[in-house]
Amino acid sequence: MADTLQFDLVSPERRLASVTAREVQIPASDGDMTALPDHAPTITTLRPGLLRVVHGGGSDEYVVSGGFAEIGATAVTVLAEQALPRAEVTQALLDAMLADARARGGAADATAKAVADITALGEQVGLTART
């Protein structure tokens, strides 16, 4: 059994990461999931959240929102509409994401869920989502 998998993180504008990882923690829309090698092939949508990649040299964290993850036995590909290394996330960006989620409209509970997701994400990265 292989003990690593190929991880790719791509946003519409560029490829953010392409590494050999041991595990990938994905903020899926129905709850967090961790993909290890030999995972059953799965496609899941993402919620705004923190994605964590554990590889030989430690771990990397990215803030992702919108899009989906494609999980296979040997590879995980995350296509996120918005993706940034955790360190590049600022208060202004978080505020923009919140404003965007509110402006998008749609069903009331979908908006509430998006807002709650982003607020939780803010807490995870040490920022407070202003209301």
Next chain:
Amino acid sequence: MPNLKDLKNRINSVKSTRKITKAMQMVAAAKLRRAQEAAEQARPYAERFNAVMAGLAQSTRDSPTAPRLLAGTGSDQTHLLVVMTAERGLCGGFNSSIAKLTRSHAEKLRREGKTVKILTVGKKGREALKRDWSASFVGHVDLGAVKRIGYANAQEIAQDVLSRFDAGDFDVATIFFSRFQSVISQVPTAQQVIPASFEEDAAPSTLYDYEPSEEAILTDLLPRGVATQMFSALLENAASEQGARMSAMDNATRNAGDMIDRLTIVYNRSRQAKITSELIEIISGAEAL
């Protein structure tokens, strides 16, 4: 024969034109490289996205509850044509070839008795289509202030198109843009985005588990798919525009060079003629004494 002073002025004016076209060509070459890089960086996303969507679409297409963005509205009476062109001219046949394709497409639809609506992206396409189709214009997106096309620009256009679709303004949307093949060849292309169409063979062969359900994912992803397709089209278009401008300006520079050569020959010849006739005057004057 024009006098020497005029010829000299003419040569100087062509020389400065050549300087300008040369500069434009070099600017276009630099911009082309950047545009190509951007298009290349965006490719992995678009490719994976389309592959997954194709797989999903195949399994849901025949379901009665398939999302409208995939299955269509059940009619194809009203067509929305999204015409993407440049904000600037001086790029050879780039804008006009997109406009030409749009025009022939729109005329065909009109002959079939369909309603045509046109949304223009970029000033030049709007100008080219204004004469015959201004009654069909439903909107315009100005990208004049945008230096580097980002996903956000595509998202905005997609948002606009999707809200029109939700309001029932049209049944079928097609985007018109130029596909970049090489510096000397850009192919004007029409691509249907609503209802979504995918190449059948792009679907992955693996069987996936879907979480949440296939249809929920599809409903979430289809609007993003529209934005993704618009984004790739915009990037292709940006690269094509710079490519077309570069080769147009290269031609112009070469033409200016030829023209300078021709004018210089005429200039030298008439200068020589003038000297000769002056000499004859002097000699015959001396002989007469």
